[in-house]
Amino acid sequence: MTNELANCLIEDIVxxxxxxxxxxxxxxxxxxxxxxxxxxxxxxxxxxSVVGMTGKWVGSGFLICSGPTAALLASRFxxxxxxxxxxxxxxxIGEITNMIVGSVKNGLEERLGAMQLSVxxxxxxxxxxxxxxxxxxxxxxxCRGDDWEIVLxxxxxxx
Amino acid sequence: xxxxxxxxVDDSAAIRKIxxxxxxxxxxxxxxxxxAADGSQGLDLLKxxxxxAILSDINMPNMDGVEFLKSVREIPEYRSTPFIMITTEGxxxxxxxVADLGATSYVRKPFTTxxxxxxxxxxxxx
Numbered sequence: 640m641t642n643e644l645a646n647c648l649i650e651d652i653v654x655x656x657x658x659x660x661x662x663x664x665x666x667x668x669x670x671x672x673x674x675x676x677x678x679x680x681x682x683x684x685x686x687x688s689v690v691g692m693t694g695k696w697v698g699s700g701f702l703i704c705s706g707p708t709a710a711l712l713a714s715r716f717x718x719x720x721x722x723x724x725x726x727x728x729x730x731x732i733g734e735i736t737n738m739i740v741g742s743v744k745n746g747l748e749e750r751l752g753a754m755q756l757s758v759x760x761x762x763x764x765x766x767x768x769x770x771x772x773x774x775x776x777x778x779x780x781x782c783r784g785d786d787w788e789i790v791l792x793x794x795x796x797x798x
Numbered sequence: 799x800x801x802x803x804x805x806x807v808d809d810s811a812a813i814r815k816i817x818x819x820x821x822x823x824x825x826x827x828x829x830x831x832x833x834a835a836d837g838s839q840g841l842d843l844l845k846x847x848x849x850x851a852i853l854s855d856i857n858m859p860n861m862d863g864v865e866f867l868k869s870v871r872e873i874p875e876y877r878s879t880p881f882i883m884i885t886t887e888g889x890x891x892x893x894x895x896v897a898d899l900g901a902t903s904y905v906r907k908p909f910t911t912x913x914x915x916x917x918x919x920x921x922x923x924x
Contacts, residue, residue, distance in 0.1 A: 663908040664816075717815055731812040737857075738908045741886025748889055756886070758809060758859055 649747070649778040653791050656742030657782050660735060665715040672781035672788050682768040685709070686724070688736040691757030692744060698774055698795035700740030702732065706763065708787040724763055733759030743793055751795070772796075801829035802922060803848065807840040807866060808855040808884070813907075817853060817884070820911055824919045837866025844873065851880040851922055856887050856896070864896065871900040880921055884909075 654671060661667045685705040692698050704712070706724045713731035714721045721728050737759050744754050774794035781790050806817050814833050821828060832847060834840035838861040840854070852870065856863035863883060870876045883896050884905045893904050903921055905914060 660908045663910045663913075713812075717812060718819070727811065730810060734810040734812045737810070738886055741888070741907065745886075745888035753889070753891070756857055758857065 645750075645776050646778055649743075649776060649793055650780055652743055652746040653739070653778050653780055653793055654782070656739045656746065657780075657789075657791055659742060660738045661782075661784070664735075664738070665712060667715060667784050669782040669784055672783040680768065680770065682766045684765045685763070685767065686729070686732055687762045687767050687769055688732045689760045689762075690736050690740040692740065692754050692795065693757075693798070694754035695752035695798055696747075696754065696776070696795045697798045698776075698793065699771075700736065700743060701769065701790075701792045701794075702736040702739065703769070703790040703792075704732075704788070708789060709763070711787055712789075729761040729763055733761045736761075739791065740793070747795075801827045802850045803829040803832070805832045805834065805840060805843060805847075805849045805852045806854075807834045807837060807852065807858070807863070809835050809858040810855070811835075813855070813884075817914075820914050821918065823911065823915050824922070826919065826922055837861030837863060837869065840866055841869055844870065844876065848875070849879070851882070852876075853882045853884055853918075856883060856885040856892070864899065867896060867899050867901055882918070882921060884914075 658669055661669045686709040688702040690700045709724055709732050710721045710728050713728040716731045741756060744756060748754055771794050774796045776795040779792040781788055806814050808814050818831055821831060832843050834843050836858040854863045854866055867881060880902045882903045883901050886907045888906050905917055
């Protein structure tokens with residue numbers, strides 16, 4: 640399987656995982672947004688949530704969004720109004736990332752072998768810039784809800 | 799029916815909050831619902847309080863859910879206590895592993911409130 644074909648399959652798996660999490664636990668419908676590749680690597684203000692993946696393939700899964708989006712998603716997840724980003728919001732975003740990357744892992748294991756996940760790490764601040772090392776398999780998608788957008792990316796390389 | 803005391807073990811405060819909410823929706827006669835952020839804290843709690851059922855994640859720091867399950871099943875009074883894994887882990891191998899170690903049931907995250915409520919009601923009522 641070529642890397643290009645594999646990356647397309649990973650995109651499908653990532654979107655399906657996000658769709659399942661958002662529809663079941665946040666009662667929200669999502670759709671694919673415009674490709675965020677041109678924004679990739681640029682600094683932004685907001686939240687970066689990471690879950691590590693390890694096994695025969697190693698890498699990470701990321702969720703990127705703005706602060707207001709993080710508060711909105713946490714509000715829906717917890718069914719409690721969250722007006723600003725604090726520990727509860729960051730924890731909720733970490734868990735949302737954990738579930739999405741967990742579903743992606745389950746979808747990839749048939750082809751890539753067993754993998755384990757780290758616990759989530761969530762960063763919140765200004766001028767965040769994520770620099771990712773080279774990876775053999777990667778997927779970057781943007782998902783939008785009614786008035787919010789997130790970016791999801793998976794980067795994997797053979798161990 | 800006597801009240802049911804439970805222990806929720808998950809490193810995510812968000813999930814612990816959601817599980818508390820779902821448990822209230824089961825209309826089971828809930829007593830005290832204890833919380834722990836990892837298996838080690840869970841074991842400490844079990845030394846001080848008797849519970850009737852345990853809900854646990856797998857992927858946690860300090861002591862993960864598999865080690866926690868093994869330790870719980872070594873405690874005589876908890877050999878057959880309902881132990882429900884609630885986790886993102888979805889491989890058949892992992893499901894079988896925890897079942898062989900004595901987990902009563904397995905719920906995969908993500909879940910809908912209805913799915914989890916119905917499952918917990920069915921397991922805990924019996």
